[in-house]
Every structure is written in C-alpha cells, then in structure tokens.
Amino acid sequence: MIIKNEIKIAREKAFLGERLTKKDALALYEDNDLLSLGEWAQNMKLKKSDRKVFYIVNRHINLTNICSSNCPLCAFSCKSDDFSGYTLEINDIEKIVNDIKSVKNLSEIHIVSALHPNKPFEYYVEIVKFIKKSLSNISIRAFTPVEIVNFSKQSAKSIEEVLKILSIAGLNSLLGGGAEIFSERVRKIICPKKATGDEWLNVMRTAHKLGIKSNASIMYGHIETIEERIDHLIKLRELQDETGGFQAFLMFPFHPANTELGKKYNLERVSSWEDLKMISLSRLILDNFDHIKAFWVMLTLPIAQLALNFGADDLDGTIGEEKIIHSAGSKENSGITCKKLNKIIIEAGYEPVECDSFYNYKG
Ligand code: SF4
Numbered sequence: 001m002i003i004k005n006e007i008k009i010a011r012e013k014a015f016l017g018e019r020l021t022k023k024d025a026l027a028l029y030e031d032n033d034l035l036s037l038g039e040w041a042q043n044m045k046l047k048k049s050d051r052k053v054f055y056i057v058n059r060h061i062n063l064t065n066i067c068s069s070n071c072p073l074c075a076f077s078c079k080s081d082d083f084s085g086y087t088l089e090i091n092d093i094e095k096i097v098n099d100i101k102s103v104k105n106l107s108e109i110h111i112v113s114a115l116h117p118n119k120p121f122e123y124y125v126e127i128v129k130f131i132k133k134s135l136s137n138i139s140i141r142a143f144t145p146v147e148i149v150n151f152s153k154q155s156a157k158s159i160e161e162v163l164k165i166l167s168i169a170g171l172n173s174l175l176g177g178g179a180e181i182f183s184e185r186v187r188k189i190i191c192p193k194k195a196t197g198d199e200w201l202n203v204m205r206t207a208h209k210l211g212i213k214s215n216a217s218i219m220y221g222h223i224e225t226i227e228e229r230i231d232h233l234i235k236l237r238e239l240q241d242e243t244g245g246f247q248a249f250l251m252f253p254f255h256p257a258n259t260e261l262g263k264k265y266n267l268e269r270v271s272s273w274e275d276l277k278m279i280s281l282s283r284l285i286l287d288n289f290d291h292i293k294a295f296w297v298m299l300t301l302p303i304a305q306l307a308l309n310f311g312a313d314d315l316d317g318t319i320g321e322e323k324i325i326h327s328a329g330s331k332e333n334s335g336i337t338c339k340k341l342n343k344i345i346i347e348a349g350y351e352p353v354e355c356d357s358f359y360n361y362k363g
Contacts, residue, residue: 041280041311058317067114071191075258111142121155132170139357145203146178149195176215208245221270248291283311
C-alpha cells in the first residue's frame with residue numbers, strides 16, 4: 001500500500017504525541033484510520049489524566065428562549081410573540097433553587113440562554129447574585145461569549161467591565177458554547193447576526209486575563225469544510241498557548257432537526273464514525289488542553305462511552321434539565337444519575353472521579 005508522505009509524517013507525529021500542524025491534521029483526517037487515531041489520542045489522554053474520567057453533579061438553567069438573533073442553526077429560539085416563548089423571572093429562579101437545594105453533592109449551576117431583545121444586562125446580574133446568595137457553595141458557570149458580547153452591546157459597557165460585574169455578582173467561569181466554527185464564510189450562513197469568531201476569541205482572552213476560566217467548543221457537521229474545522233481547533237490551541245485559561249473542550253455535532261439550516265441544506269446528523277474521529281483528532285490537535293469532554297447529551301450515551309477510548313476524559317455532568325439540544329431532536333434523557341455515569345465509566349475500564357467545576361475531586 002502506498003502511504004502518501006504527508007500521511008506518513010503525520011502518523012509518526014501523532015504516535016509520538018508531537019504537535020500537529022494544519023497539514024498533519026488534514027492528512028490524518030484523510031487517512032481515516034480511526035482505530036490508530038483513537039489509540040494515539042488515548043495515549044495523550046492517559047498522559048494527562050491517567051485512567052480517570054471526570055464528571056460533575058450540575059444543573060442546567062435556560063433563562064429564556066426568546067432571541068433577537070434567529071440563527072438558522074438553532075431549534076431552540078423563538079421570537080417574543082411566539083406562543084412557545086418563555087422567560088424566567090426571579091420568582092421562577094427561586095422555585096428552581098429551592099428544588100435543587102436537596103440535590104446531593106450539587107457542584108455547579110450552568111446557565112445558558114437566548115439573546116432576549118428586551119432584558120437588560122441587570123436582569124442577568126440579579127439572577128447570578130440571587131443564585132450565589134441562595135447557593136453560596138455552588139459554582140456558577142454561565143454565559144457564552146455570544147451572550148457576553150450581547151450584554152456589552154446592550155449596556156454600552158466594555159467586555160472587561162461586563163465580565164468584572166458578573167464576576168463580582170458571583171460568576172465563577174464561562175461556558176464554551178457559541179463558538180460554532182470561526183470561519184466568517186460559515187458564520188454568515190449559520191448564525192449571521194451573532195458574535196463573530198474574533199469577538200468570541202476576544203471575550204475568552206479578556207476573561208482568561210481576568211482570571212475567569214472557561215471551556216471551548218466546536219459545532220461540526222453542517223456546511224463547514226474539514227479545513228475550516230481544523231483552522232478552528234488551531235485558533236483555540238493558539239489562544240490556549242497565550243492564556244492557558246481553557247479548562248476543557250467540547251464537541252457539538254450539529255443536530256439538524258427543526259432547524260432552518262438543516263431544512264435548507266437537507267442536512268443529516270453526522271455518523272458515529274465522524275464523532276469518534278473528531279474526538280480523537282481534537283484530543284491530538286489540542287495538546288495544551290487538559291480535558292476533552294464527551295458531552296453525552298449531544299453525542300448520546302453509547303458514543304460518549306466509546307469516546308472514552310478515543311481520548312475523552314470527561315463525561316460532563318448529570319445536567320438535570322436541558323432544553324436547547326432537545327429542541328434540535330436529541331432523544332437522550334435530560335438528566336442522568338451519578339450511579340449511571342459511574343457504571344458506564346467502570347464498564348469501559350476507567351476510574352470515575354466526581355469533581356467540581358475546577359476538577360477538584362469530591363467525595
Ligand atoms: S443559537 Fe443562540 S443566539 Fe442563535 S438563535 Fe439560538 S439562542 Fe439565539
């Protein structure tokens with residue numbers, strides 16, 4: 001069999017755990033040797049976290065689905081006059097907080113929402129303050145850079161000011177969503193009104209410099225090219241070299257159901273092969289990230305479990321209730337128990353570690 005020289009070089013570098021260039025990553029993608037990719041990614045995972053697989057007891061809250069952005073990729077959002085629109089107020093949050101007070105070992109509240117056209121920045125600040133006051137030992141991981149850019153525009157405050165105000169209110173870390181694919185060609189089609197790729201990266205740079213950690217993500221399997229996926233990962237790696245502020249990387253395969261984008265381009269959900277290939281490639285390219293999450297709600301539990309052998313070392317969390325991905329057709333349950341997460345980790349031959357938002361062990 002003739003192996004193209006680029007592929008041979010890339011395979012050797014992946015085997016040795018050396019830094020991959022864009023050309024290497026494209027060669028490995030083309031090579032399509034999933035089991036070797038998985039093995040090399042697994043070697044990197046073992047060096048970083050041995051046989052540990054992390055998860056957190058967390059609860060998701062989606063404050064509103066009313067959005068001014070109307071991205072074609074989205075199945076969650078609606079306009080303010082839509083009958084399915086909702087917005088949680090402080091009294092709703094109070095009920096949620098009272099309900100979740102009894103959740104054993106709860107470590108984190110995760111808040112992500114649509115870009116409500118009329119809710120001022122103060123609304124979000126008050127909610128963060130209220131949750132922090134009610135659940136003082138719980139870490140708040142909230143808002144994507146897309147939301148932060150929106151707060152900045154709405155309030156006429158700089159990104160830095162917005163982040164400082166949220167941090168004083170009780171925000172502990174930022175979410176990694178909204179990155180999609182940084183390519184402006186793609187963003188013009190899939191999410192033309194929301195923050196640009198550069199704005200997303202700039203929010204993260206500013207947050208990291210203020211000491212606010214975050215996650216990072218990619219959304220793949222729509223109209224992007226493989227090259228655009230690799231460029232995206234390399235931009236994340238460059239920022240991580242600069243700030244060291246990313247904690248973990250998540251992959252979101254695009255769920256086309258109920259989306260304008262899915263309909264227009266007749267898109268289907270990518271295959272499990274592609275998911276595992278992306279997990280492995282991401283682990284190898286993002287050599288300066290400590291953790292790669294297999295986000296089971298997006299990937300499904302069986303694929304997330306398999307991903308543990310392809311470089312992932314984190315199954316995210318118990319979640320509780322999730323609306324955004326389920327709007328786009330996810331059939332997974334909204335929540336999962338620690339018992340079930342432990343079981344699937346042990347079954348795959350790994351050691352489950354329940355942790356907090358900063359990977360400190362619990363229990
Ligand atoms: S992806 Fe986010 S910003 Fe875009 S429409 Fe949906 S909720 Fe709004």
